[in-house]
Amino acid sequence: MDKAQFSSPWMPYLLLMPQMLIIAIFFLWPAAEAIRSSFFLEDPFFGKATFVGIDNYRDALTGSDYQRTAWFTALFTILVALISLGLGLMFAVSADRVLRGQSTYKTLLMWVYAIAPPVAGLIGVMLFDQHIGPLVDFAALFGWDMRIGVNYWDTGTAMIIVATWKQIPYNFIFFLSGLQSIPSSVKEAASIDCRSEFRRFWTITFPLLAPTSFFLLILNITYAMFETFGTIDLIVKDQPGNSPVTLVYKVYRDGFRGNDLGGSSAQSVILMLIVLALTIVQFRLIERRVHYN
Amino acid sequence: MTTLRIKNARKVYPNGAEAVKGVSVDVEEGELVVFVGPSGCGKSTLLRMVAGLESVTEGEIELAGRVVNDLEPADRNIAMVFQNYALYPHMSVRKNLAYGLKNRKTPNAEINSRVDDAAKLLQISEFLDRKPSQLSGGQRQRVAMGRAIVRKPAIFLFDEPLSNLDAKLRNQMRLEIKKLQQSLDTAAIYVTHDQVEAMTMADKIVVLNDGQVEQIGTPAEVYGSPATTFVASFIGAPPMNLIPGDLSENGLNIGGTVLDHTADHRGPVTFGLRPERARLTSDANGIAVDIGVVEELGAIRLVHCQLGDHELTVTQDSEEPLPSGRMGLEYAERDAMLFDRDTGHRL
Ligand SMILES: Nc1ncnc2c1ncn2[C@@H]1O[C@H](COP(=O)(O)OP(=O)(O)OP(=O)(O)O)[C@@H](O)[C@H]1O
Ligand SMILES: [Mg+2]
Numbered sequence: 001m002d003k004a005q006f007s008s009p010w011m012p013y014l015l016l017m018p019q020m021l022i023i024a025i026f027f028l029w030p031a032a033e034a035i036r037s038s039f040f041l042e043d044p045f046f047g048k049a050t051f052v053g054i055d056n057y058r059d060a061l062t063g064s065d066y067q068r069t070a071w072f073t074a075l076f077t078i079l080v081a082l083i084s085l086g087l088g089l090m091f092a093v094s095a096d097r098v099l100r101g102q103s104t105y106k107t108l109l110m111w112v113y114a115i116a117p118p119v120a121g122l123i124g125v126m127l128f129d130q131h132i133g134p135l136v137d138f139a140a141l142f143g144w145d146m147r148i149g150v151n152y153w154d155t156g157t158a159m160i161i162v163a164t165w166k167q168i169p170y171n172f173i174f175f176l177s178g179l180q181s182i183p184s185s186v187k188e189a190a191s192i193d194c195r196s197e198f199r200r201f202w203t204i205t206f207p208l209l210a211p212t213s214f215f216l217l218i219l220n221i222t223y224a225m226f227e228t229f230g231t232i233d234l235i236v237k238d239q240p241g242n243s244p245v246t247l248v249y250k251v252y253r254d255g256f257r258g259n260d261l262g263g264s265s266a267q268s269v270i271l272m273l274i275v276l277a278l279t280i281v282q283f284r285l286i287e288r289r290v291h292y293n
Numbered sequence: 294m295t296t297l298r299i300k301n302a303r304k305v306y307p308n309g310a311e312a313v314k315g316v317s318v319d320v321e322e323g324e325l326v327v328f329v330g331p332s333g334c335g336k337s338t339l340l341r342m343v344a345g346l347e348s349v350t351e352g353e354i355e356l357a358g359r360v361v362n363d364l365e366p367a368d369r370n371i372a373m374v375f376q377n378y379a380l381y382p383h384m385s386v387r388k389n390l391a392y393g394l395k396n397r398k399t400p401n402a403e404i405n406s407r408v409d410d411a412a413k414l415l416q417i418s419e420f421l422d423r424k425p426s427q428l429s430g431g432q433r434q435r436v437a438m439g440r441a442i443v444r445k446p447a448i449f450l451f452d453e454p455l456s457n458l459d460a461k462l463r464n465q466m467r468l469e470i471k472k473l474q475q476s477l478d479t480a481a482i483y484v485t486h487d488q489v490e491a492m493t494m495a496d497k498i499v500v501l502n503d504g505q506v507e508q509i510g511t512p513a514e515v516y517g518s519p520a521t522t523f524v525a526s527f528i529g530a531p532p533m534n535l536i537p538g539d540l541s542e543n544g545l546n547i548g549g550t551v552l553d554h555t556a557d558h559r560g561p562v563t564f565g566l567r568p569e570r571a572r573l574t575s576d577a578n579g580i581a582v583d584i585g586v587v588e589e590l591g592a593i594r595l596v597h598c599q600l601g602d603h604e605l606t607v608t609q610d611s612e613e614p615l616p617s618g619r620m621g622l623e624y625a626e627r628d629a630m631l632f633d634r635d636t637g638h639r640l
Contacts, residue, residue, distance in 0.1 A: 185379035188346050188366075189440075193393035195367035203392070207383045 038265035056266035081220035088171025124162035178212035302352035329491035330501035372441035548601030565630035
């Protein structure tokens with residue numbers, strides 16, 4: 001790459017300013033504020049803050065409610081990420097078989113990607129509506145009386161299914177383009193070398209998809225932990241009491257509904273650390289990742 | 294015994310394109326058969342039908358006496374070398390070679406010895422632990438060959454395996470492949486659109502055009518007595534001169550010039566003469582030509598000349614004096630070929 005030459009040494013910084021400003025205002029400042037207030041006990045009515053050291057962290061980490069939420073978040077994240085990755089891959093593999101070389105279909109499927117996530121989210125929530133949701137009726141057929149918003153695990157199941165459902169098209173499209181970027185001659189060579197299609201998948205296709213899969217895994221973990229807020233909110237809106245929520249939702253609930261700004265800040269700092277860890281893992285592995293060509 | 298028999302094979306692609314229109318070819322034991330023809334003539338399609346990568350619309354593919362139309366590629370006892378090598382990018386060279394054997398439950402000791410033998414033969418032993426991305430084009434080519442060799446198949450299928458290499462390496466590899474194929478004494482089909490490659494490598498050439506066989510024969514046969522004007526113009530460089538003419542009692546009339554010709558045929562014909570079988574003389578009394586552009590190629594030169602309205606190319610030794618002006622053209626009558634002007638078939 002060419003290095004640009006600037007007449008003034010300040011020019012590059014000036015050009016970076018707007019971006020830096022945005023990061024500072026919308027990220028650095030709130031983050032600093034969160035870290036600061038996580039060490040205080042704030043009085044929500046009179047604005048007085050008392051320094052309490054790491055009490056907020058201790059309270060958060062030892063609180064049984066927090067631990068329960070943390071466990072649910074872990075379970076939720078693992079299930080949503082793995083199931084949506086698995087199904088996305090499965091659909092992509094079957095689509096790839098039909099699609100080889102037929103770009104018309106491919107374009108059509110791209111449309112699914114463009115439309116699906118928001119709409120699918122809403123439809124998903126509707127499917128589990130306590131009164132009109134067909135999936136609730138469907139569960140009833142098997143004698144499962146789903147009580148969304150009342151029964152902890154019924155609500156949790158609905159959340160996992162809707163969040164997964166919403167993420168599948170995304171994974172699908174990435175896996176599909178990963179699959180399509182495997183040269184057909186490599187697949188053909190494999191079909192001469194190996195009779196079993198199943199074995200071919202695990203020895204050739206899947207390893208070649210590994211970079212895509214890994215990238216998606218991180219993306220899905222981030223999605224499940226942080227971006228499912230809206231979905232969860234739609235499902236638990238009326239009865240937040242006994243419903244399972246994720247850590248991010250709990251930050252919001254404790255902070256804005258419970259008015260515990262200090263505790264909520266401490267929790268969000270913990271989440272920031274998790275994001276940091278995920279990011280480090282991602283960069284480490286991407287660096288080490290083998291580049292195929 | 295005949296290793297491979299292609300009987301009346303037809304291929305119609307789902308989109309309706311008829312790529313192969315009834316082709317029959319036999320490949321004998323240990324024989325190297327080259328499919329040659331212009332781009333889009335169906336060479337690859339035919340090869341891929343033999344490999345089992347394309348279904349056969351009609352006809353039969355018979356390998357070692359057994360019809361294999363409905364067998365999976367892996368069950369056909371063939372090995373293929375692809376144009377872009379198609380190595381498994383995530384496997385080391387050793388694993389690339391071993392993959393096909395492993396899947397066939399070959400004992401490990403046997404796999405190792407075969408891989409080592411092939412690697413030695415192809416001089417890639419020192420690269421066995423590298424990934425394909427760490428190899429040069431020529432080395433990848435060898436690995437692709439190695440992957441085919443270790444399998445000890447009934448027949449090798451090559452689809453333009455050298456077209457991604459530079460000219461010098463291509464000439465060298467072409468010789469190596471030929472030697473290798475002979476020493477392994479295994480039948481092979483080699484697809485190329487390069488007629489030089491076809492001539493130098495083939496035991497038998499199959500000239501294809503538009504999904505049909507134009508001619509099957511040894512390199513000497515397709516060069517020496519081409520069956521059609523297509524073969525005549527495709528095989529040999531520079532290509533054969535093909536000039537429209539008319540045969541009558543008087544002889545062969547080419548654009549006003551009447552040549553002596555003792556043929557029984559009457560009517561419109563195409564007159565064919567290889568550039569290297571024609572001579573220019575200073576005596577312009579016979580057939581007179583006007584010398585045009587002269588291309589020096591080193592040992593020989595190409596002399597482009599004008600015979601009436603028609604272009605003609607003559608090759609000449611560079612030692613000879615530079616031709617110019619109006620000169621005479623000579624050739625032996627047995628070197629002149631006549632083709633039916635309508636069908637293009639040799640008379
Ligand atoms: N998958 C396909 N679907 C439809 N038509 C195809 C397909 N593959 C090839 N064809 C058509 O079949 C004809 C023969 O193609 P083929 O690839 O066999 O040519 P080829 O002789 O190998 O040419 P080249 O020298 O360019 O490789 C072409 O007209 C091509 O357009
Ligand atoms: Mg081809």
